[in-house]
Amino acid sequence: MEWQDQSADESERIISMKMWDGRFAKPSAKLLEEFNNSLPFDKELIEEDIDGSIAWAKALARIGIYNQTESRKVIKELTAIKNDWQKGHAKLLGSDEDIHMAVERLLVERVGQAGAKLHTGRSRNDQVATDTRLYCMRKINHIKNLVKEVQSALILRAESDKNIIVPGYTHLQQAQPISLAHYWMSCFFCLEREKSRLDHAYEICDIMPLGSGAIAGAGFAIDRKLLAADLGFSRISDNSIDAVASRDFALELLSSLSSLGIHLSRYAEDLIIWSSREFGYIELDDAWSTGSSMMPQKKNPDSLELMRGKAGRFLGNYTRLATTVKGIGLAYYKDLQEDKEPLFDSIKNMDLVLRVFASVLATLTVNSERMAAQLDPLLLATDVADYLTTAGLPFRQAHKVVGSIVGYCVKNKRNLMELSLKELLVFSPLFKKDIQVVFNWQAALRHRDVDGGTSLRSVNAQVKKAKMLLK
């Protein structure tokens, strides 16, 4: 018996959308199809599904399942479907159970029987794992580039705000004076670690499951290493059960995005506070603020608020998939279909957050006069304690002495920077005239000149290193 190619309009006979109904006496319930159907979201994977299918077709050709003509045709038409999709021409049908069946249907419509061979040795289990990994790898690169754009904006800010002094806060109380550039660079280095997380997530994704079949490995002598090279994977999975069961790569990416979102939310919080009338340190550009439906005077930092609020989304998406995966046995369960929506949602929203943040940073106005005006002389208390320590007083005593001076200032509404030597000598005999040198904002910055400190030298070194890291 021989199989001839059949016209495209016979394709439905060749491949029914429910490709598994031979064993079943009854069709699926409509509601179950709605419940099961993943097309509304997994169509996001279409390009990866086509890429995976092209590579698989090549692999099948290598072992003779496809002859040259078939293989060329299949590859050509899969490529054409991808082009159609990118141009918005490819039509997915409500009856397509998922994106994998949709692509196969489109192919069979174009190439007939050769399309019906494509699934040889493959299962949706290894197919979907492959598609999703490819997708994650592409998106991780994209997100990393956006993180770099934020970092570039931070470097620009640091360079232009280098000479601005701002109170450094702990507990939202003024702690020590810092360079504003130093603040921006803290975000830069925080993001370096976020990129490292994304790199690790990439590494975990970069393992090809294709060829693992449903659970036990493909029953055809596929050269998986060649296949991996075709698809841009560095490694192949070592064990087929693990390959189809594992969603750790998705969890890893969701956890990276959760971390990124949480750390961005901290900077959003600061900038929202700095945007308040009471702080008045920065003003968002009109293009990145919004107003109120009721109060004509309002100018709200909505962009930063959403950036902060979405941290819940990123964490929630991780929690969501982690809980789904918890306690389900090996290898594949349909529960795992729940992996895609949180992934897509976190990726899409992080894309927005990062692009918005880069723009907000680039366009905000710093009110350096306001920052200077807000510097509380008591910010120099540590410097006075350090002065006494250098003069030989153990730090604990110095801390106490300065604590008393501070109490004196607060009680008597005196400005620490304007205390006379005579007044100071009441608290400690170690004070000398040169204490005046301490009462100076620039000196306070120069004073913290360790690596990573807020001195100009250190901040310049940070910027230099940052530029190098971005290259």
Add this chain to the structure above:
Amino acid sequence: MEWQDQSADESERIISMKMWDGRFAKPSAKLLEEFNNSLPFDKELIEEDIDGSIAWAKALARIGIYNQTESRKVIKELTAIKNDWQKGHAKLLGSDEDIHMAVERLLVERVGQAGAKLHTGRSRNDQVATDTRLYCMRKINHIKNLVKEVQSALILRAESDKNIIVPGYTHLQQAQPISLAHYWMSCFFCLEREKSRLDHAYEICDIMPLGSGAIAGAGFAIDRKLLAADLGFSRISDNSIDAVASRDFALELLSSLSSLGIHLSRYAEDLIIWSSREFGYIELDDAWSTGSSMMPQKKNPDSLELMRGKAGRFLGNYTRLATTVKGIGLAYYKDLQEDKEPLFDSIKNMDLVLRVFASVLATLTVNSERMAAQLDPLLLATDVADYLTTAGLPFRQAHKVVGSIVGYCVKNKRNLMELSLKELLVFSPLFKKDIQVVFNWQAALRHRDVDGGTSLRSVNAQVKKAKMLLK
């Protein structure tokens, strides 16, 4: 100066979509609009927004902001917009910032200046809180009805499976024999508490914020109690700040759905295990099962797996909003816009889960012979211990004696039910001929005749109570 109605094509002049741009020198960035725009999801609230607007128009008429003609016209056209929407005719625009502005724009297009008066004394802050609460109240009723449908299916199952005995499991080890109907009723009563949670969530939603303005209360003498009655709210908020700031009602609903999802997942787990070839207790109807793309013999309980897997989604959605709300100050921040997507997602998916579960329950086949065949005689060990206890042996000793008998059976591959009196007497002198009465599955069920136990009497009482509760 007087204001005349203007033709609909002047509406854009009357109300620009960015109704707040008077204070701004520059338009919003495109990307910010994309970031901020909630229309793609908050259009879900359109009916509630229109209902709220109609009630608000009436309230404004009562205090003379609208004259009778205006008020009649505004109400008529809002009703018409709602009808259009339901028929799929109302057009939302990409430039509509959110559903509230969309509805107002549609109204102004129809009634001109009268539409521009609608927002008098109202803010989007109290408006969106009102819409969302109304929406939740409607959906809670819907979800509760679906829970009742599942409960009805359980009662039907209990009635038809009343005489089937199945091993009761703890630790997935056979523990004591139970009536299958007793098992189904456990789910019924579990769901009673879920409904109680939904009721409480309803109660928390059922507080009207409208009239709270942006934060400090409307500046017009609105009769809020009348307004609440119009909208079907039982109570009005006591404090305007709390009213616009609070999202606890959304968290409460998400937490209820999380609880419901988690408890359903436990039954899904059991039924998946019972569907395995090795247990073989139940078989899902073909219409509620799916097959495999690779393995022609597979029949998978996908419906139950998704039901189990979606528990992660429900919990994740709660976590997501809870994390967003955590630590943001009063009253309104844009972070709170993140409340809607998890709400809509959980509601939509719970609707599916419940409808699927009711159908799965109604259509599954119970294999009672298999259940009978799997009953391990050792299931009666507690009954033997109870026998000895009744004969006067303290339970702790009885437990030990029976432990030894069990050990004897396991070691010698003997069936507990077939031990002779002579063999039993080796372990305790308290055994008598009537021990035979204990070695009987029906007797074992009859034996647990406390309220809530697995005896037929108790199960019948449960079913009776259940029917009453559903009325």
Add this chain to the structure above:
Amino acid sequence: MEWQDQSADESERIISMKMWDGRFAKPSAKLLEEFNNSLPFDKELIEEDIDGSIAWAKALARIGIYNQTESRKVIKELTAIKNDWQKGHAKLLGSDEDIHMAVERLLVERVGQAGAKLHTGRSRNDQVATDTRLYCMRKINHIKNLVKEVQSALILRAESDKNIIVPGYTHLQQAQPISLAHYWMSCFFCLEREKSRLDHAYEICDIMPLGSGAIAGAGFAIDRKLLAADLGFSRISDNSIDAVASRDFALELLSSLSSLGIHLSRYAEDLIIWSSREFGYIELDDAWSTGSSMMPQKKNPDSLELMRGKAGRFLGNYTRLATTVKGIGLAYYKDLQEDKEPLFDSIKNMDLVLRVFASVLATLTVNSERMAAQLDPLLLATDVADYLTTAGLPFRQAHKVVGSIVGYCVKNKRNLMELSLKELLVFSPLFKKDIQVVFNWQAALRHRDVDGGTSLRSVNAQVKKAKMLLK
């Protein structure tokens, strides 16, 4: 054969700590015992375990398992063990597997054989569920009382701060002036709903599982309703499987505490911001602040920061148990032993948080002059728009007109309250001399006189209602 009481030193023979080892050939591994052992945390339940045991002994006496002498003795000694525990005399042993076995051992040591009868018809499955529910009920009452103490502190604050005007914030931008008392009352009414949640959690706890045995119901004719009455439960469980399987009551309480923690964190955030030097609205009492190990001038609102930070703990504890329960079958699995630690931890920490918050509120100092000084004249923009609206201008236009006025003020650094009528008439012909009445902070508050608004009348009504609710 008869059983005589035996001396206490034979108790070990009567009841070995591993009461189930008859069936086992080998003892447990040490490491497994460490892994399984719940005594280090479940000893928290000792009083409830004793109360439950006393009631159970009475129930056994009613059906003749205990004669009067035995029953009296058992009850007396259980009571004595409880007293010993409260005085710190009762000794738990490392070899006690859990608190239930510890109590039983202590009893057997005192009463011999009668103690060995106590577990008749009972299983640890229904026992632990009963203990935990009793414990939760007691703790819910305690937490509710602490919430009321916070509410009392809020009422006191509201009464003393009634005439203080403070900017009301949305997006941390000044929005509209409000009464400080109005702000405190927002927290009061928020907490009303938290108490309602706790009430509902109580209702869910208040169902007695005892008599459900391991899964199928006790094999003795226990009168469960009488037993429930003895223990203070309002209802008995309807189904024994559900009774031993369910941990929804624990999830419900954890979710209530999560909600409470999250909403408290919002107020903590505000008060932390208000404590900053830049806002300067409040100062925490020295007794409720801490200092820095390095910076002598620091005074940090640590109490509020911990209160905010612990919101993560409360949410995490809910997530933790919810994830554990997800997807485990019926009835009991050891996984459920993980329910106790998050419960105890959330309860203990919420107790601290509430007590600290009540004290912080009672002792903080409000800087009303600072608040007055910070009021931005633009806060009155809505009032001006309302003025124009009352004069006949549709609100949307009024909003725009005022937007332009605001723009004019910002650009020209003019104080809105000091604009001349002439200047105002440039923007709208509707302004008249009486616009001056609007430019007044008290008037702005009086203006929001709807129920729940910030007017003095409304705030007084809120306080009155609040006092009534606390009774």
Add this chain to the structure above:
Amino acid sequence: MEWQDQSADESERIISMKMWDGRFAKPSAKLLEEFNNSLPFDKELIEEDIDGSIAWAKALARIGIYNQTESRKVIKELTAIKNDWQKGHAKLLGSDEDIHMAVERLLVERVGQAGAKLHTGRSRNDQVATDTRLYCMRKINHIKNLVKEVQSALILRAESDKNIIVPGYTHLQQAQPISLAHYWMSCFFCLEREKSRLDHAYEICDIMPLGSGAIAGAGFAIDRKLLAADLGFSRISDNSIDAVASRDFALELLSSLSSLGIHLSRYAEDLIIWSSREFGYIELDDAWSTGSSMMPQKKNPDSLELMRGKAGRFLGNYTRLATTVKGIGLAYYKDLQEDKEPLFDSIKNMDLVLRVFASVLATLTVNSERMAAQLDPLLLATDVADYLTTAGLPFRQAHKVVGSIVGYCVKNKRNLMELSLKELLVFSPLFKKDIQVVFNWQAALRHRDVDGGTSLRSVNAQVKKAKMLLK
């Protein structure tokens, strides 16, 4: 003025536990001290705190804050305190605010003034971050070693179970036959990625914050690189604000442990199911099982259930800290003190879980006969489809043909392996005599001979690679 050493009993005067009270007029409230006090849990960090202090003393000596005598003495006594602690002699006091103050107090008691100098240039902000990172690094190494022990147990299992065939499951339905060794190896390779996560967490921890002071950098010319080398850190933090603010390293470790816990829970689930009477594939050793308080026959896989249940704990601890960190500004807030308890709890419990799992694996009994008996002939359906595919039938048609054969077998209760050629030919003319070769379990395994497949060759290669990876 000179400072002399003072006797140890003057130490209290030198360093009061509240080292910051100079600025305060009132002592802390008792309740606040209880709320703030971290000693009950942060004493876990004592060794790292001492190590960090020793290195800091050396750094201070290098810049002359300490002379040689002082430095030698301080280092000697810190070392002695550590030894005392390890022997259980060091006494922490309730009045110690935290472990840092406790260590400093103990030092001052021994060395007087020299101890009071130790905190020069240091803040608790950089100190606690340093301690916690060192602690995490040590614990990550420990956990990694335990993961390796589990992996070793898996290799041993794989080697001894190499020739056992077991049904491979998807959806808990028999899918394809696999080698039991292949199953064990899936866990091995899953754990490889968990180790990679731990490695990355280590990398993130391995950045030294010490020298960052409270926020702006130490005010003394500390050589931070030398200091890092002393403490075993590979890198120093680049920015002092980031250094004291960041808790991403803790989140990273919690997220790694969450991932590990979740993936272990999947294997626990499988093994619990396999332990059921109905599956009967494995039996846990008596030493790793427990019994029931009521049912003498029970033998429960509690060890695996706890391992599964604790996944909720690991995820919950991550969620907990992530939520705490979300939305708090820079640099340090007391909220961050909440980082330690979840860290310590996850580490301690993961230690237990891994040790238990390794033992359970090593001691469980495999029932290979039961596995063989349970193999459903329909497991070979894919093999038959592959046969037809090789014979030239496109896979989609082959899948359908076999689906019909399966339907025929189910309907007529025929064993697929016993169908005659004649019967098969009814379904497809492509069947030949050699189809018999397919009907063989060993052949089915041999058939999946791709890399990572279940063939003996592939499994041997996996074991070989695994051994290499463990070296």
